[in-house]
Amino acid sequence: MSDTPDHPFTSPDSKGSLVTSTTETVSPSNQSAIANLRQQAIQRLRNNLRPGQQSMADWQGGSLAVSAVPGAGKSTGMAVAAAIAIARYQLNTRKQLIIVTFTRSAAANIKAKIRQSLRELSLPQTGFAVHTLHGLALNIASRYPDLSALNLDTATIISPNQNHRLIRSCVEQWIAVNSRRYNALLEGNQFDGEETERLRRQSVLRTEVLPSLANIVIREAKSSGLTPQDLWLMSEQTPDDYGILAIAAGLYEQYENSRRSRDFIDYDDMILAALRVLENDSARKIWQDQVFAVFEDEAQDSSPLQTKLLEILATDSGSAKQFEITNTNNLNLVRVGDPNQAINSTFTPADPIYFRSFCSECSQIGRLATMDQAGRSSRIIIDAANFVLNWVNRSYGGEQIGSELSNPKSELPFSPQNIRPVNLDDPQQDANPAPTGRGLEIYKPRDVYDTVKLIGKRVIELFAQNPEGNAAVLVRENRQGSFIAEQLHFLQREHGIEVYDVAQSNLYSHVPAEILAVLQFLDRPHSPDYLKAALEVFVQRQLIPTQDLNALASLPEQFLYPGPLDPPQTPAVRQAGRYCRSLLRARLELPHYQLISFLALTLNYDQSELATADKLAERIAKQTAGNGSLSANLTVLSEIVNSEKFEPVEAEDSEGRYLRKGQLTIITMHKAKGLDWDYVFIPFLHEDTLPGSPWVPTAAQFLGEFTLAEVARAQIRAYLHGKYLQPQDLPELPVATEAWQQAARLKSAEEYRLLYVAMTRAKRLLWMAAEDKGPFRWNTFNHNQGDNLQEKKPCPVIPALKSRFPNSVVALSEVL
Numbered sequence: 001m002s003d004t005p006d007h008p009f010t011s012p013d014s015k016g017s018l019v020t021s022t023t024e025t026v027s028p029s030n031q032s033a034i035a036n037l038r039q040q041a042i043q044r045l046r047n048n049l050r051p052g053q054q055s056m057a058d059w060q061g062g063s064l065a066v067s068a069v070p071g072a073g074k075s076t077g078m079a080v081a082a083a084i085a086i087a088r089y090q091l092n093t094r095k096q097l098i099i100v101t102f103t104r105s106a107a108a109n110i111k112a113k114i115r116q117s118l119r120e121l122s123l124p125q126t127g128f129a130v131h132t133l134h135g136l137a138l139n140i141a142s143r144y145p146d147l148s149a150l151n152l153d154t155a156t157i158i159s160p161n162q163n164h165r166l167i168r169s170c171v172e173q174w175i176a177v178n179s180r181r182y183n184a185l186l187e188g189n190q191f192d193g194e195e196t197e198r199l200r201r202q203s204v205l206r207t208e209v210l211p212s213l214a215n216i217v218i219r220e221a222k223s224s225g226l227t228p229q230d231l232w233l234m235s236e237q238t239p240d241d242y243g244i245l246a247i248a249a250g251l252y253e254q255y256e257n258s259r260r261s262r263d264f265i266d267y268d269d270m271i272l273a274a275l276r277v278l279e280n281d282s283a284r285k286i287w288q289d290q291v292f293a294v295f296e297d298e299a300q301d302s303s304p305l306q307t308k309l310l311e312i313l314a315t316d317s318g319s320a321k322q323f324e325i326t327n328t329n330n331l332n333l334v335r336v337g338d339p340n341q342a343i344n345s346t347f348t349p350a351d352p353i354y355f356r357s358f359c360s361e362c363s364q365i366g367r368l369a370t371m372d373q374a375g376r377s378s379r380i381i382i383d384a385a386n387f388v389l390n391w392v393n394r395s396y397g398g399e400q401i402g403s404e405l406s407n408p409k410s411e412l413p414f415s416p417q418n419i420r421p422v423n424l425d426d427p428q429q430d431a432n433p434a435p436t437g438r439g440l441e442i443y444k445p446r447d448v449y450d451t452v453k454l455i456g457k458r459v460i461e462l463f464a465q466n467p468e469g470n471a472a473v474l475v476r477e478n479r480q481g482s483f484i485a486e487q488l489h490f491l492q493r494e495h496g497i498e499v500y501d502v503a504q505s506n507l508y509s510h511v512p513a514e515i516l517a518v519l520q521f522l523d524r525p526h527s528p529d530y531l532k533a534a535l536e537v538f539v540q541r542q543l544i545p546t547q548d549l550n551a552l553a554s555l556p557e558q559f560l561y562p563g564p565l566d567p568p569q570t571p572a573v574r575q576a577g578r579y580c581r582s583l584l585r586a587r588l589e590l591p592h593y594q595l596i597s598f599l600a601l602t603l604n605y606d607q608s609e610l611a612t613a614d615k616l617a618e619r620i621a622k623q624t625a626g627n628g629s630l631s632a633n634l635t636v637l638s639e640i641v642n643s644e645k646f647e648p649v650e651a652e653d654s655e656g657r658y659l660r661k662g663q664l665t666i667i668t669m670h671k672a673k674g675l676d677w678d679y680v681f682i683p684f685l686h687e688d689t690l691p692g693s694p695w696v697p698t699a700a701q702f703l704g705e706f707t708l709a710e711v712a713r714a715q716i717r718a719y720l721h722g723k724y725l726q727p728q729d730l731p732e733l734p735v736a737t738e739a740w741q742q743a744a745r746l747k748s749a750e751e752y753r754l755l756y757v758a759m760t761r762a763k764r765l766l767w768m769a770a771e772d773k774g775p776f777r778w779n780t781f782n783h784n785q786g787d788n789l790q791e792k793k794p795c796p797v798i799p800a801l802k803s804r805f806p807n808s809v810v811a812l813s814e815v816l
C-alpha cells in the first residue's frame with residue numbers, strides 16, 4: 001500500500017473541526033509531545049500486527065479490499081486498524097468510524113478489542129460505532145420515520161418461512177387471479193385428467209411448490225434490490241412452458257401488497273427503509289458528514305443491497321451529489337473478507353462473486369491487500385485445507401494457485417489463495433502449534449455407531465492429556481448432532497466431560513415453542529396432549545422429576561386433582577401435580593399480558609432466554625392489540641412457532657459458551673464459522689451430503705426434472721451476476737434445465753466451502769471420518785426404532801486426502 005495520502009480525508013483537519021477540545025487547551029510544545037507519544041504508541045500497536053494486518057493499519061483513506069485466509073486475524077487486524085484510524089484522524093462523536101460485522105457477538109467482540117487498543121493509545125472510547133448490518137439500517141430508518149416509511153411502534157417485524165400465513169395467502173391470491181398459469185402447472189409434463197391425481201397435484205402446488213417458490217424468490221429478489229416489476233421484465237427474456245419468473249413476479253407482488261396492508265416488515269425492508277432515507281439529499285449529507293469511513297468485516301456475506309448501504313455511507317458528502325455510487329475511488333471503505341468462507345449463498349442472496357468483484361476493482365487501483373498467513377493451526381492441518389481447496393478447484397476444471405486471486409468471473413468454488421504459516425517472530429502466542437497425535441487423522445468406521453465410539457474414546461484420551469484443551473464435533477445438520485449427543489451422554493456421567501449440544505441448548509425456537517406448550521396447557525388443562533407436552537417441557541427444564549409422563553397425561557383430572565378414592569400418588573407425581581396446579585393458579589391471578597414473562601421466570605430461563613421471552617411477549621402484545629385474550633395470544637404464538645424463524649436475543653458472550661475448556665461442543669459447521677478449538681471432529685463425510693446432489697421431491701415430479709424455486713433462483717442470480725460483471729450487456733438468462741444445473745453447481749461449491757470452513761476450525765487435531773454405512777436420510781433417522789443403515793460413498797475429497805496424507809489414515813484395528 002502506498003503511504004502517500006491520496007484522499008481528501010487524509011488530512012486530519014480537511015473535514016472540519018476534528019481537533020478535540022483537550023488538544024486545543026494545551027500549549028503547542030505539549031501538543032507536539034503528546035503527538036509524539038501517540039505516534040510511538042501507534043507504532044507499537046502496528047508492530048504487533050502481521051504484514052497483512054499492517055496494510056489495514058496503514059489505510060489512509062480510499063477503498064481497500066482485504067482478502068484474508070481463515071485464522072489470519074481479520075477481526076484483530078480490523079480492531080487495531082480502527083483504533084489507529086481514530087487516533088490518526090482524531091475522530092470523535094461528530095465524526096465517526098462505522099464498523100460493521102455480521103453477528104451481535106462478533107460486534108461485541110470487536111468493540112472490546114477496539115476499546116483495548118484505544119486504552120493503549122490513551123484515547124477516550126469515542127469516535128467509533130460497531131453495528132450489525134441490520135442494526136445499522138434500523139438505526140438510520142428509525143431516526144427518519146417520515147422518509148423511511150417505517151414506523152416501528154406499529155409495524156411488526158417478521159421473518160417468514162414458507163408455511164407463514166402471509167406466504168400461504170399470497171399463494172392463494174395468486175391462484176385466484178392466474179387460472180391460466182395455474183392450470184398449466186396442474187397439467188405438468190402430462191396429465192390424463194384423472195380426478196384423484198388432479199386433487200393430489202393441487203395440494204402439492206398449494207402447500208409445497210408455490211409457497212417454496214414464493215419464499216425463495218421473494219428473498220432472493222428483494223435482498224438484491226429487485227422489484228416485482230424487475231422480475232416481470234426478466235420473465236419476458238426467459239420463455240418456458242410455465243413462465244416460472246412470471247409466476248414468481250406475481251407471487252412477489254401479492255406478498256408485498258399483503259405485507260403492507262398488515263403492517264408487517266421483513267429484514268430486507270429494514271435495509272430498503274434505510275436506503276429510502278439516504279435517497280433524501282439532506283439526510284444523506286448529515287449521515288455522510290458524520291461518517292468518516294466504514295470498515296466491514298465478513299464482507300463475503302453481504303448482499304448487493306447491504307453493500308449499497310455501506311457504500312453510500314462511506315462516500316464523502318462533497319463528492320456525492322448522486323445517490324447512485326459509480327466509483328470505488330470516492331469511497332472511504334475497507335472491506336475485509338474471505339471469499340472461500342462464503343457459506344450463506346444458497347439460503348441468502350450473498351454470493352462470493354460480489355466480494356470478489358470488489359477485490360478486483362480495488363486490485364486495479366492497487367488497493368487489494370492479502371492476509372494469507374494464519375497462526376491458528378498446526379502445519380499439517382493448513383496443508384490439508386490447502387490441499388482440499390486446490391483439489392476441489394481442479395476437479396471443477398480450474399487452475400490452481402497462481403491464477404488471479406480476484407477474478408470475479410471465476411465459477412470455481414474457491415479463490416486460489418493458500419494459507420501460509422506465520423513468521424517465526426509472530427506476536428501470536430503458540431502460533432501454528434505442534435500437532436496432537438497425527439495432527440490430521442482420517443478414519444473409515446464401519447458405521448455411524450463406530451464413529452461415536454471412536455470420538456468418545458479419543459476425547460477421553462485428549463482431555464486426560466490436556467485438561468485445558470477444548471474440542472468440538474462439527475455436523476452438517478442438527479439431527480446428526482442430537483444423535484452424537486445422545487450416544488455420548490456417558491462422557492459426562494462417567495468421565496466428567498461436559499457434552500454441549502448447541503442446537504439443543506440454543507435452538508432458536510425453543511423459547512416460543514416451550515411457552516406455547518405451557519400456555520396451551522393453561523388454556524386447556526384437561527387435554528391429555530397439551531398436558532403431556534407441558535410436562536415434557538418441565539422435565540426438560542428439570543423442574544419436575546423424570547417419570548412416565550404417559551401415565552400422568554392419560555388421566556389429567558386424576559393427576560391434577562386426585563380424589564380420596566384415587567390410588568395414592570408417588571412423591572414424583574405429587575411434585576409434578578403441585579407444580580402444574582401452581583401454574584394454573586397463576587393463570588387465574590395474573591393478567592394475560594404478564595403470563596409470558598411469569599412463565600419465563602418459572603421455567604428458570606437464563607438471561608438471553610428471558611430477553612427472548614420478553615421480545616416474544618412484546619411481539620404478541622403488538623399483534624393482538626385490542627384483544628388480549630389467552631386464545632388470541634395462542635393464535636399469534638402458534639403462528640410464530642409454526643411458520644417463522646423467531647430470532648432469539650443472543651447473549652453477547654454466547655460464543656464463550658461454545659469454547660469452554662474440557663468441554664466437547666457439538667455444533668453445526670455453519671455456526672462454527674469464526675470459532676476455533678484445539679481438537680475438531682468432522683464425522684459423516686458422505687458424498688450424498690457433501691457435495692450432495694439436487695433432487696426433485698417425488699410428489700412434484702409431474703412438473704419436470706427440476707424444482708421451480710431453484711430454477712427461479714438460478715435465473716435471478718444469472719441476471720444479477722450479469723448486471724454486476726457486464727453491466728453494458730443485457731445478461732442472458734439460462735432456460736429451466738440449464739438453470740437447474742447451475743443451481744446444482746452453486747450448491748456443491750458451497751458444500752465444499754463449508755467443509756473448508758469446518759477443517760480450518762482445528763488448531764492441533766483435525767479428525768475426519770467417512771463411515772461405510774449411515775442412515776438413508778438423517779432427518780428421518782430414528783435409531784431408537786431400529787432404523788436400518790445403508791452403504792454410503794465417501795465424500796470425494798476423502799480418498800484424495802488419504803492418498804496425499806497416507807500417514808494420517810488410521811486403521812480401525814489400531815484403535816477399536
Ligand SMILES: Nc1ncnc2c1ncn2[C@@H]1O[C@H](COP(=O)(O)OP(=O)(O)OP(=O)(O)O)[C@@H](O)[C@H]1O
Pocket residue numbers: 048049050053068069070071072073074075076077338375376427428429673674675760
Ligand atoms: N497480530 C496478532 N497478534 C497476536 N495474536 C493474533 C494476531 N492476529 C491474530 N491473532 C490471534 O489469532 C487468532 C485468530 O484471529 P481471528 O479470530 O481474528 O481470525 P480470523 O481471521 O477472524 O479467523 P476466521 O477467518 O477463521 O474466522 C486469535 O486467537 C487472535 O487473537
